[in-house]
Amino acid sequence: MTKIDVLLGLQWGDEGKGKIVDVLTPNYDVIARFQGGPNAGHTLEFNGTKHVLHIIPSGIFHQEKINLIGNGVLIEPRIFRSEIEALEEKGVDATRNLLISKKAHLILPTHRMMDAANEQAKGNMKIGSTLKGIGPAYTDKIARNGLRVGDLMADDFRECYLVLKEQHVRQAVTLGFDINNFRIDGMTLEEYETLWMESLDTLKKFRFVNSEYFINQCLKEDMKVLAEGAQAMMLDIDFGTYPFVTSSNTITAGVCTGLGVAPSAIGRVMGITKAYCTRVGAGPFPTELFDATGRLLCEQGHEYGATTGRPRRCGWIDLPALRYACMINGVTDLFVTKPDVMNNFDTVNMCTSYNINGRDTDEIPFEYNSVHIDPVLTTFEGWKQSLEGITEYDKLPVALKEYLAAIEKQTGVRIAAVSISPDRKDVLFKS
Numbered sequence: 567m568t569k570i571d572v573l574l575g576l577q578w579g580d581e582g583k584g585k586i587v588d589v590l591t592p593n594y595d596v597i598a599r600f601q602g603g604p605n606a607g608h609t610l611e612f613n614g615t616k617h618v619l620h621i622i623p624s625g626i627f628h629q630e631k632i633n634l635i636g637n638g639v640l641i642e643p644r645i646f647r648s649e650i651e652a653l654e655e656k657g658v659d660a661t662r663n664l665l666i667s668k669k670a671h672l673i674l675p676t677h678r679m680m681d682a683a684n685e686q687a688k689g690n691m692k693i694g695s696t697l698k699g700i701g702p703a704y705t706d707k708i709a710r711n712g713l714r715v716g717d718l719m720a721d722d723f724r725e726c727y728l729v730l731k732e733q734h735v736r737q738a739v740t741l742g743f744d745i746n747n748f749r750i751d752g753m754t755l756e757e758y759e760t761l762w763m764e765s766l767d768t769l770k771k772f773r774f775v776n777s778e779y780f781i782n783q784c785l786k787e788d789m790k791v792l793a794e795g796a797q798a799m800m801l802d803i804d805f806g807t808y809p810f811v812t813s814s815n816t817i818t819a820g821v822c823t824g825l826g827v828a829p830s831a832i833g834r835v836m837g838i839t840k841a842y843c844t845r846v847g848a849g850p851f852p853t854e855l856f857d858a859t860g861r862l863l864c865e866q867g868h869e870y871g872a873t874t875g876r877p878r879r880c881g882w883i884d885l886p887a888l889r890y891a892c893m894i895n896g897v898t899d900l901f902v903t904k905p906d907v908m909n910n911f912d913t914v915n916m917c918t919s920y921n922i923n924g925r926d927t928d929e930i931p932f933e934y935n936s937v938h939i940d941p942v943l944t945t946f947e948g949w950k951q952s953l954e955g956i957t958e959y960d961k962l963p964v965a966l967k968e969y970l971a972a973i974e975k976q977t978g979v980r981i982a983a984v985s986i987s988p989d990r991k992d993v994l995f996k997s
C-alpha cells in the first residue's frame with residue numbers, strides 16, 4: 567500500500583499551491599482536493615495563458631490524470647459550472663477525468679446571503695470573507711443540516727432545499743439583513759437561484775463516487791495520490807488566527823477527514839511558502855509593511871486576490887509562523903515561491919522571532935489578535951539580479967541561496983524546490 571502525499575499552504579494562502587500542484591501532477595495518478603471550496607483561487611500558467619481554478623483540483627489540465635473533489639470540499643454549483651465552461655473553452659473536457667465525492671456538501675445561494683449577513687452583523691470585526699458562502703455551508707454541515715452532492719439524486723431534494731433556504735431567510739431577517747436589496751453577481755436571490763438550479767444539470771454530468779473507497783483502493787493498488795490543500799495553515803479553523811480564519815481544517819489532519827484516509831497513510835507533506843508573506847482579508851499579520859516596500863511587494867508580486875481581486879496585504883517572511891506551520895503539518899519538504907518579486911531589493915528582511923511586551927518569543931501566542939507584536943528582523947543582502955533564464959537551483963545567485971539556507975536552518979526542513987516565475991516551467995528542484 568502506498569501513501570498519500572500532501573501539498574498545502576504554510577502562510578495565509580496564495581502561496582502558489584495551484585502552480586506547484588500542476589508542476590507535480592506528472593508524478594501522480596490522482597489529484598484530490600480535501601477541503602475549502604470556491605473561496606480558493608489557484609492560478610496556473612503555461613504556454614502564455616493563465617488559468618484560475620476555484621473548486622476543481624489543479625491537476626485538471628493533465629487529462630490523463632484523475633482529479634477528485636473530496637468529501638471535505640464545498641461545491642457551489644453555479645461557480646462549478648462557470649469553471650467547467652472556462653475549461654471547455656480551453657479544450658479541456660473535465661467530464662473525462664473529474665470525480666466528485668457524494669459526501670461533498672453544497673453551497674446554496676442563501677449560504678452566500680448568510681455570509682454577507684454575518685459579515686454585516688460583525689461590523690468592524692468582520693473577517694473579510696470571500697462571500698462565497700463557506701462559513702454558513704460548513705456551519706450547516708456541522709449542525710447536521712447540510713445538503714450533499716449525493717442528495718441531488720433523492721426525490722425529495724427540492725423539499726430539503728426549500729426547508730434549508732427558509733431557515734436561512736429566517737436567520738437573515740433576525741440579523742436585520744435587507745434580503746430584497748441583496749445581490750449575488752448583480753442578481754437578486756431569485757434570479758441567482760434560477761441559475762443555480764440550472765447549474766445542477768452540469769454537476770450531474772459528473773461521476774459521483776464514494777470517494778473514501780476510491781482513494782483507499784488507489785492507495786492499495788500503489789497508485790500515486792496527491793492531496794491538494796486550499797487556504798493555508800494560518801487560516802485553519804483550529805490553529806489559525808481565530809476568528810480571522812476560514813471554516814475548515816486546512817492542515818494535514820484535514821486530509822484524513824476530507825478524503826477518508828488514515829493518519830498512517832500520510833506520506834510526504836509538501837509545504838509552500840512565499841519568499842515573503844501576504845494576507846488578504848482581516849486579522850493579525852505581524853510582519854505587514856505599510857510603507858513603500860509593502861506597496862512594492864504588492865505591485866511587483868501582482869498581489870491581488872485570484873478570487874475577489876482585492877489587494878493583498880504584504881510583509882516580510884514570518885519564521886515563527888512558518889515553524890508553527892511545519893510543526894502542525896509535519897512538513898517534510900519546503901517549496902519557496904516568488905523570490906523573483908524581490909529581485910531589485912537592496913536588502914531583504916526575515917522575521918526570526920516576535921517581541922511581545924519586551925520579551926522575545928518563538929511561539930504564536932493565544933492573544934495573537936490583541937497583543938502588539940514587534941517582529942525581530944534579520945537583514946540579508948539582496949541578490950539584485952533577474953532570475954530569468956536560470957534553470958538550475960545551484961545557479962541561483964549566492965545571496966538568494968544564503969537567504970534560502972536561512973529558511974531551511976530556521977525551520978529545520980529541507981527546501982525541495984524554488985519557483986521563480988508564474989510559469990509552469992520555472993520551478994528549480996534542489997538536487
Ligand code: GDP
Pocket residue numbers: 575579580581582583584585606607608609610611867868872903904905906907985986987988989
Ligand atoms: P494559490 O492560491 O496558493 O494557488 O496561489 P494564487 O494563485 O492565489 O497566487 C499565487 C500567484 O503568484 C499567482 O498569480 C501565480 O501565478 C503567481 N506565482 C506563483 N509562483 C510564482 C513565482 O515563483 N513567481 C512569481 N512572480 N509569481 C508566481
Ligand code: IMO
Pocket residue numbers: 575578579580581602605606607608693694695696697698699700701795796797798801810811812813846847848872
Ligand atoms: P487559496 O486557496 C487567501 C481568507 C479570506 C478571509 C478568510 C475567510 O487561494 O490560498 P472565507 O471566504 O473562507 O470565509 O474567508 O480567509 N481566504 C483566503 N485568503 N487565499 C485563499 O485561498 C483564501 N480563502 C479564504 O480572505 O480573510
Ligand code: MG
Pocket residue numbers: 579580581606607608609872
Ligand atoms: Mg489563491
